[in-house]
Amino acid sequence: MKEDNKLLYYFNKWSAITKEEEATILSAFEPVTIKKRKDLLVSGQTCNYLYFITQGCLRSFYINSKGIEHIYQIRMDNSWISDLESFFSKSPAKYNIEAIEDSNMLRISHEQFEQLLIKIPRLERYFRILFQKAYINALNRLNATMWETAMDRYNEMLKENPEIFQRVPLVYIASYLGITPESLSRIRRQK
Amino acid sequence: MKEDNKLLYYFNKWSAITKEEEATILSAFEPVTIKKRKDLLVSGQTCNYLYFITQGCLRSFYINSKGIEHIYQIRMDNSWISDLESFFSKSPAKYNIEAIEDSNMLRISHEQFEQLLIKIPRLERYFRILFQKAYINALNRLNATMWETAMDRYNEMLKENPEIFQRVPLVYIASYLGITPESLSRIRRQK
DNA sequence: GTAAACACTTGACCTATGGTAAGAAATGAA
DNA sequence: TTCATTTCTTACCATAGGTCAAGTGTTTAC
Numbered sequence: 001m002k003e004d005n006k007l008l009y010y011f012n013k014w015s016a017i018t019k020e021e022e023a024t025i026l027s028a029f030e031p032v033t034i035k036k037r038k039d040l041l042v043s044g045q046t047c048n049y050l051y052f053i054t055q056g057c058l059r060s061f062y063i064n065s066k067g068i069e070h071i072y073q074i075r076m077d078n079s080w081i082s083d084l085e086s087f088f089s090k091s092p093a094k095y096n097i098e099a100i101e102d103s104n105m106l107r108i109s110h111e112q113f114e115q116l117l118i119k120i121p122r123l124e125r126y127f128r129i130l131f132q133k134a135y136i137n138a139l140n141r142l143n144a145t146m147w148e149t150a151m152d153r154y155n156e157m158l159k160e161n162p163e164i165f166q167r168v169p170l171v172y173i174a175s176y177l178g179i180t181p182e183s184l185s186r187i188r189r190q191k
Numbered sequence: 192m193k194e195d196n197k198l199l200y201y202f203n204k205w206s207a208i209t210k211e212e213e214a215t216i217l218s219a220f221e222p223v224t225i226k227k228r229k230d231l232l233v234s235g236q237t238c239n240y241l242y243f244i245t246q247g248c249l250r251s252f253y254i255n256s257k258g259i260e261h262i263y264q265i266r267m268d269n270s271w272i273s274d275l276e277s278f279f280s281k282s283p284a285k286y287n288i289e290a291i292e293d294s295n296m297l298r299i300s301h302e303q304f305e306q307l308l309i310k311i312p313r314l315e316r317y318f319r320i321l322f323q324k325a326y327i328n329a330l331n332r333l334n335a336t337m338w339e340t341a342m343d344r345y346n347e348m349l350k351e352n353p354e355i356f357q358r359v360p361l362v363y364i365a366s367y368l369g370i371t372p373e374s375l376s377r378i379r380r381q382k
Numbered sequence: 383g384t385a386a387a388c389a390c391t392t393g394a395c396c397t398a399t400g401g402t403a404a405g406a407a408a409t410g411a412a
Numbered sequence: 413t414t415c416a417t418t419t420c421t422t423a424c425c426a427t428a429g430g431t432c433a434a435g436t437g438t439t440t441a442c
Contacts, residue, residue: 062334062338070334070337072330072333073330084327085327085331088323121312121315121316124312124316124319125312125319127323128315128316128318128319128322131319131326132275132279132318132322134322134326135275135322135326135329136275136279138326138329138333139275140276142333143263145333145336145337146263146336146369147253147255147261147369149398150398169418170419171418171420178337179400180399181419181421182399182400182402182420182422183398184420185420185421186399186421186422189422341428360388360389360390361390362390370429370430371429371430371431372389372391373392373431373432374428374429374430375390376390376391376392377391377429380391383442384441384442385440385441385442386439386441387439387440388437388439388440389437389438389439390435390438391434391435391436392433392436393432394432394433395430395431396429396432397428397429397431398427398429399426399427399428399429400426400427400428401424401425401426402425403423405421406420407418407419407420408417408418409416409417409418409419410415410417411415411416411417412413412414412416
């Protein structure tokens with residue numbers, strides 16, 4: 001399976017693994033596909049899986065009391081997606097996950113995840129560094145959201161993540177930036 | 192040293208450790224104290240330590256181009272504080288850290304940290320879960336900041352973290368909530 | 383014990399962004 | 413090819429929260 005390679009590549013990057021361990025890892029994961037605009041997770045359900053996106057694009061969002069969707073994550077090839085709070089504590093998900101493109105993923109259940117870490121404790125290091133980096137990014141994004149203008153955040157995104165503009169509708173990008181599509185439209189015109 | 196107990200307590204919670212390992216852990220840390228209003232870290236410096244606060248209260252903030260301080264973290268007893276990006280990548284810190292109260296901490300250098308994880312790989316699990324939880328919290332806070340009103344965020348804080356109002360000036364709490372002290376004052380009056 | 387610094391509030395006015403509504407342009411389905 | 417849906421833009425008005433300025437307590441430092 002060609003699509004497994006990138007998953008193993010990233011594991012290897014932060015904690016070297018043997019051929020035998022590779023097999024153990026792969027057997028813990030299961031390939032799944034999803035069509036554009038289909039739900040991977042609906043809030044209220046428990047999120048039983050952690051997903052590694054091998055190819056595609058998905059968004060996580062929550063729906064407020066007025067029924068408006070607020071996107072907090074857009075993830076593409078070779079990254080992880082899930083509702084971590086629900087996944088780790090087996091509580092009902094607050095968030096939804098939906099495919100923006102037809103996507104291929106490798107998923108691992110909570111039970112398999114825990115067992116995998118027992119079988120190969122060295123993977124704790126991979127996930128430690130993964131969450132560490134994710135946390136640092138989340139704090140930087142929090143600061144930008146609180147203290148920078150929408151225009152600065154837009155420009156930053158344009159510079160750091162240009163690919164997203166090729167693959168994701170502006171409505172979603174606006175929501176991710178914390179503004180309405182109308183405001184994003186005005187920002188883009190001003191430039 | 193009585194103040195070490197809580198550090199070990201938390202390590203033990205997520206990855207059981209032996210008496211011998213406890214000694215190894217303690218020797219990697221060094222106690223430090225800081226007086227109210229003194230800097231623990233100034234932006235531009237490299238943050239060489241990860242600090243576990245045994246007793247006290249500190250804030251992390253960044254100073255924007257107009258010289259205004261924006262607080263993104265307020266931490267009290269039995270939690271960690273640092274500029275993680277600077278600490279892990281040995282780059283100049285973007286953030287400042289200052290004591291709000293006279294505080295006692297246990298600090299560990301980057302080198303000691305790496306060595307400790309090599310000596311006791313089981314601690315990777317502790318830090319994996321620590322960062323995992325921190326990341327989940329940061330995302331929840333990001334969503335609240337983007338999509339809830341300042342008043343909702345204030346009420347949430349009052350409910351979840353009442354102690355902070357006894358120990359931290361409102362100017363700092365306002366900044367943490369992403370608003371000005373004037374706005375916080377108005378929110379408090381309305382209630 | 384007193385001056386300086388800090389902490390908090392209030393008021394008047396301003397601005398970035400939101401809400402609503404509508405239309406144009408692009409995409410997709412029959 | 414045509415109609416329907418999705419995507420994006422524009423215009424007008426509303427509002428949460430910011431900015432500036434002033435005033436009152438309350439600590440802190442010498």
